[in-house]
Amino acid sequence: EIVAAIEAYFGKDAPLVGRRALVTSGPTYEAIDPVRFIGNRSSGKQGHAIAAALSRAGAETTLITGPTAEPAPQGVQVVRIESARQMLAACQDALPVDIAVFAAAVADWRVAGQAPQKLKKQEGGQPPRLEFAENPDILATIARLAQGRPGLVIGFAAETENMVANAVAKRARKGCDWMLANDVSTGTGTFGGDANTIHLVTADSVEDWPRLTKQQVADRLAARIAEHFRSLPA
Amino acid sequence: EIVAAIEAYFGKDAPLVGRRALVTSGPTYEAIDPVRFIGNRSSGKQGHAIAAALSRAGAETTLITGPTAEPAPQGVQVVRIESARQMLAACQDALPVDIAVFAAAVADWRVAGQAPQKLKKQEGGQPPRLEFAENPDILATIARLAQGRPGLVIGFAAETENMVANAVAKRARKGCDWMLANDVSTGTGTFGGDANTIHLVTADSVEDWPRLTKQQVADRLAARIAEHFRSLPA
Numbered sequence: 001e002i003v004a005a006i007e008a009y010f011g012k013d014a015p016l017v018g019r020r021a022l023v024t025s026g027p028t029y030e031a032i033d034p035v036r037f038i039g040n041r042s043s044g045k046q047g048h049a050i051a052a053a054l055s056r057a058g059a060e061t062t063l064i065t066g067p068t069a070e071p072a073p074q075g076v077q078v079v080r081i082e083s084a085r086q087m088l089a090a091c092q093d094a095l096p097v098d099i100a101v102f103a104a105a106v107a108d109w110r111v112a113g114q115a116p117q118k119l120k121k122q123e124g125g126q127p128p129r130l131e132f133a134e135n136p137d138i139l140a141t142i143a144r145l146a147q148g149r150p151g152l153v154i155g156f157a158a159e160t161e162n163m164v165a166n167a168v169a170k171r172a173r174k175g176c177d178w179m180l181a182n183d184v185s186t187g188t189g190t191f192g193g194d195a196n197t198i199h200l201v202t203a204d205s206v207e208d209w210p211r212l213t214k215q216q217v218a219d220r221l222a223a224r225i226a227e228h229f230r231s232l233p234a
Numbered sequence: 235e236i237v238a239a240i241e242a243y244f245g246k247d248a249p250l251v252g253r254r255a256l257v258t259s260g261p262t263y264e265a266i267d268p269v270r271f272i273g274n275r276s277s278g279k280q281g282h283a284i285a286a287a288l289s290r291a292g293a294e295t296t297l298i299t300g301p302t303a304e305p306a307p308q309g310v311q312v313v314r315i316e317s318a319r320q321m322l323a324a325c326q327d328a329l330p331v332d333i334a335v336f337a338a339a340v341a342d343w344r345v346a347g348q349a350p351q352k353l354k355k356q357e358g359g360q361p362p363r364l365e366f367a368e369n370p371d372i373l374a375t376i377a378r379l380a381q382g383r384p385g386l387v388i389g390f391a392a393e394t395e396n397m398v399a400n401a402v403a404k405r406a407r408k409g410c411d412w413m414l415a416n417d418v419s420t421g422t423g424t425f426g427g428d429a430n431t432i433h434l435v436t437a438d439s440v441e442d443w444p445r446l447t448k449q450q451v452a453d454r455l456a457a458r459i460a461e462h463f464r465s466l467p468a
Binding site: 029035040041069161 | 263266268269270271272273274275276303339341342343351361362364366367368392394395418
């Protein structure tokens with residue numbers, strides 16, 4: 001806390017002072033009924049670390065997060081949501097921003113016609129038939145805004161196979177500027193773990209980062225973002 | 235910790251010394267693929283409190299729990315699992331016991347044919363069709379054991395409507411001795427909250443307990459269990 005306070009005090013010299021940032025983090029939960037939901041194993045560690053790093057770099061940062069056990073980073077405004085639709089609404093409320101990093105693991109689908117009462121098991125009956133509806137694509141929605149698009153839109157691609165190829169295709173499809181591909185296949189320990197192996201895909205390059213802690217990934221990404229804004233015409 | 239240590243020291247005078255207890259707690263998670271799962275909003279607070287209370291009352295207690303943020307209770311052997319099938323196997327491993335309290339919120343269904351790779355969203359494609367298979371009924375399986383059935387089998391019925399009627403029917407259907415019905419409808423705050431309104435259904439009575447904290451519910455249940463064993467012929 002002392003370090004954070006000192007950094008906050010000297011923040012006027014930080015490279016992203018005067019910039020606004022939005023970061024999403026954690027899983028989304030999509031309700032099936034009042035007690036059941038579909039979730040995913042995102043811990044929020046990477047997104048929270050990125051929000052903290054951008055804040056330390058001087059950016060006025062809003063973190064929009066699904067349910068996680070991670071503490072709120074120092075100096076960051078935290079907005080807690082559960083579903084993908086709530087996350088999109090919170091992102092729209094946080095605009096305008098210069099930097100948007102979508103690190104949350106957002107559910108692609110929600111359950112259509114969510115039950116108002118707990119679904120009861122019928123003895124000897126059939127299992128429920130869950131009907132799904134596609135969730136809004138938060139990354140693509142913000143990346144393709146005609147008005148008020150953030151200057152730098154960054155997505156994550158959690159992949160279990162063909163990481164870079166999938167990330168290159170996903171970057172183009174979503175309309176974002178950078179895509180960070182990371183390996184979440186069984187055994188890598190990415191979900192809930194402390195390390196991440198990242199490939200940074202831009203419009204014209206692929207950077208392979210070494211295996212880093214999520215904290216190091218966050219610091220490196222914040223430095224790359226600062227470099228990007230430094231290189232822009234004033 | 236000092237209080238727990240003193241209680242542990244004086245435990246030889248506690249009413250359930252020499253008894254073995256098994257308690258389940260928390261949610262179960264059923265995997266859809268390596269990253270997604272179906273979960274539920276059980277916090278584990280009630281089950282963990284019951285395990286702690288039985289241990290304080292002198293019972294040698296095993297707690298079998300799904301993913302929760304609750305700390306392991308002092309003096310209790312904790313077994314951590316995720317799925318319903320893992321929970322049943324852990325319960326069978328914990329036998330023989332005198333007392334079994336099934337406080338976990340176990341998923342009725344699991345996803346059949348769990349995907350080995352992350353399910354990818356196909357652009358413009360249909361949502362996934364999840365096929366479900368019925369999970370083992372842990373409460374009924376243990377309550378109906380021909381050999382090695384615990385002397386006192388206690389279930390929970392989380393209800394959003396017709397609480398007592400549903401619990402009376404469920405007690406008979408499962409073959410357990412006592413059923414504790416609690417109201418989990420939206421707005422009661424039972425899931426994740428600290429209080430519980432319980433109706434204790436036995437073979438020949440329904441007791442309406444006042445609104446109590448989960449800690450008080452645990453203490454009252456442990457006292458009722460001790461009374462039950464005191465009243466048995468030696």
